[in-house]
Amino acid sequence: MNILSSIWKAVSRGFHRLGSPREFYTISNYLTPVFGALFLVLSLIGSYYALFVAPADYQQGDSYRILFVHVPSAWLSLFIYVVMASAAAIGLVWRMKMAFVVAICSAPIGAAFTSLALATGSLWGAPIWGTWWEWDARLTSELILLFLYFGVMALYYAFEERRTAERAMAVLAVVGVVIVPIIHFSVEWWSSLHQGATVFREGGPAMPPSMLTPLIYMALGFTFFYGYILFLRARNMVLSNERKSKWVRALLQPQTLQPQGLPSKILQAESGKEGTQ
Amino acid sequence: MNWSEFFYMGGYAFYVWTAWGITAFALCWLFLQAKLSNAKIKSEIIRQIAREAILSENNADSN
Numbered sequence: 001m002n003i004l005s006s007i008w009k010a011v012s013r014g015f016h017r018l019g020s021p022r023e024f025y026t027i028s029n030y031l032t033p034v035f036g037a038l039f040l041v042l043s044l045i046g047s048y049y050a051l052f053v054a055p056a057d058y059q060q061g062d063s064y065r066i067l068f069v070h071v072p073s074a075w076l077s078l079f080i081y082v083v084m085a086s087a088a089a090i091g092l093v094w095r096m097k098m099a100f101v102v103a104i105c106s107a108p109i110g111a112a113f114t115s116l117a118l119a120t121g122s123l124w125g126a127p128i129w130g131t132w133w134e135w136d137a138r139l140t141s142e143l144i145l146l147f148l149y150f151g152v153m154a155l156y157y158a159f160e161e162r163r164t165a166e167r168a169m170a171v172l173a174v175v176g177v178v179i180v181p182i183i184h185f186s187v188e189w190w191s192s193l194h195q196g197a198t199v200f201r202e203g204g205p206a207m208p209p210s211m212l213t214p215l216i217y218m219a220l221g222f223t224f225f226y227g228y229i230l231f232l233r234a235r236n237m238v239l240s241n242e243r244k245s246k247w248v249r250a251l252l253q254p255q256t257l258q259p260q261g262l263p264s265k266i267l268q269a270e271s272g273k274e275g276t277q
Numbered sequence: 278m279n280w281s282e283f284f285y286m287g288g289y290a291f292y293v294w295t296a297w298g299i300t301a302f303a304l305c306w307l308f309l310q311a312k313l314s315n316a317k318i319k320s321e322i323i324r325q326i327a328r329e330a331i332l333s334e335n336n337a338d339s340n
Contacts (some may be wrong), residue, residue, distance in 0.1 A: 120300065
């Protein structure tokens with residue numbers, strides 16, 4: 001019991017530390033490159049196996065190789081929405097600054113992966129179904145997901161005052177989460193052109209290991225990519241939101257950081273003096 | 278397997294390579310956009326600090 005309570009204390013301390021923008025900035029400084037490296041390694045290995053090693057499908061030939069970018073994109077379009085909605089809910093309930101940052105920074109990444117899922121799906125449907133687009137349950141619900149991401153972003157940028165913008169965005173994100181199970185089960189609830197689940201289904205994946213392994217590598221790699229971009233964007237937003245704070249100013253002091261010699265030039269130009277000795 | 282056969286993709290070259298291509302493009306775009314906005318925000322804040330340094334210096338001169 002003592003061990004459990006000390007683990008719980010450590011976890012909650014870590015959670016609180018990540019909840020402070022300053023601590024987040026420090027910790028993410030180390031985590032960001034790790035996520036980037038994991039993405040690169042996993043997706044390069046995955047791409048190699050997907051394009052060179054995995055055999056052609058006995059029905060669809062080589063066209064099925066679109067699967068290795070389509071399924072990870074579709075998976076992330078849903079995963080990112082769940083992360084965004086959870087972060088938004090945490091922000092609304094506990095008024096945590098970082099939770100709103102995570103939610104709003106996730107939206108454009110989610111929109112990008114949803115667009116990719118739709119576009120790659122369309123490119124796959126054209127030769128195999130004989131149509132680029134069909135108003136069928138899976139495709140339509142995924143399109144609604146894209147509009148939800150756009151709605152969340154538009155709502156955030158529509159408000160001048162940041163607190164109001166964060167709360168408005170968060171409410172839409174939380175309410176919109178109903179789309180996630182609808183998309184997942186759409187192929188079972190309605191008759192659809194789209195095939196059923198092949199990986200997360202009862203009785204295990206219906207796919208040989210030669211195809212499943214690269215798919216898992218790609219899906220994991222893309223997930224780390226989401227984490228990587230989320231950290232980059234969140235760090236930008238923290239800097240921007242906290243620009244008046246002492247720690248950001250200390251971080252970007254001209255003495256400690258001089259990108260392209262900018263500050264001293266500005267100092268000279270704007271003060272109208274000969275030099276600043 | 279030779280390279281031309283590989284790029285031919287059993288006749289599905291256009292669909293497969295376009296799908297992979299737009300995916301690679303989108304990932305690069307997300308990365309570059311994050312990096313560019315980082316440089317922009319940092320230089321904005323640095324300019325602001327420099328501007329305030331001049332203002333306080335001028336105030337000290339006039340007093």
